[in-house]
Amino acid sequence: VGSPFSLQNTVTTGIISTAHRNGLELGFKDSDMDYIQTDAIINDGDVIGINTLKVAAGISFAIPVDRVRQFLADSYNRQVNGNAAQKKKFIGIRMLQLTPPLIKDLKEREHEFPDVSSGVYIYEVIPGTAASSAGMTDHDVIISINGQPVHSTQEVSEAVRSGATLSVVVRRKDGDVTLIISPEETD
Numbered sequence: 001v002g003s004p005f006s007l008q009n010t011v012t013t014g015i016i017s018t019a020h021r022n023g024l025e026l027g028f029k030d031s032d033m034d035y036i037q038t039d040a041i042i043n044d045g046d047v048i049g050i051n052t053l054k055v056a057a058g059i060s061f062a063i064p065v066d067r068v069r070q071f072l073a074d075s076y077n078r079q080v081n082g083n084a085a086q087k088k089k090f091i092g093i094r095m096l097q098l099t100p101p102l103i104k105d106l107k108e109r110e111h112e113f114p115d116v117s118s119g120v121y122i123y124e125v126i127p128g129t130a131a132s133s134a135g136m137t138d139h140d141v142i143i144s145i146n147g148q149p150v151h152s153t154q155e156v157s158e159a160v161r162s163g164a165t166l167s168v169v170v171r172r173k174d175g176d177v178t179l180i181i182s183p184e185e186t187d
Contacts, residue, residue: 021061027095027120027153036062089160089183092129093136096121097153110139112173118151119143119171134179140170 017037026035035052050063077083096102098119106113106121120142125132142150145159145168159166166181 019064024152024154024157025097026061027093027097027156033063033067036064087185089163090129090186091131091136091160091166091181091183092126093122093131094124094126095142095153095156096123097151098141113139114141114171114173116141116143116171118149120150120153120156122170130181130184131179134168134181135177136168136170136179136181137172140172140177142168143171143176144169 019036020034021037023033023035028035050065050068052061052063098106098116098121100117102121103113103116122131122136122138122140122142125136125138125140142156144150145156145166146164147167148155150156160183163183166183168179168181170177170179
């Protein structure tokens with residue numbers, strides 16, 4: 001029993017740790033979806049969801065199969081009816097909201113973790129995306145966007161959804177860096 005990466009209400013002794021991990025807590029742009037958190041090693045198996053994210057050994061996340069069925073049905077209906085899905089904005093990062101316990105864990109694991117008390121931790125920058133092109137790197141911490149302090153993944157998602165060019169300040173081991181990022185559109 002524990003709380004790895006400071007994700008609260010987590011039990012890590014079974015296959016499914018929680019069936020309702022909010023996407024916002026994980027920093028995903030599709031913030032209205034709950035994820036299944038599992039400590040199972042990601043392999044082929046029975047469909048309870050689609051494995052989507054491995055944060056560390058024994059900590060991974062899956063989209064519940066009910067959500068997948070609904071997505072596929074909605075997608076099919078849009079195609080049959082000729083309706084296009086609304087385009088979404090993204091910059092190409094995977095992020096976690098920093099909490100005091102997570103900051104403590106990261107400082108113990110990463111000797112170059114910057115001195116911060118809040119912000120959003122970037123654990124992966126996807127190559128070839130707007131964030132990557134702007135110079136964002138894994139392990140950056142977003143501390144502000146467009147001059148406004150950032151404390152949550154929801155704030156980052158809302159800024160990206162606005163579609164405007166973003167002035168993002170990230171903190172790294174060697175100081176603060178300002179990046180100009182223009183969100184991209186995806187289906």
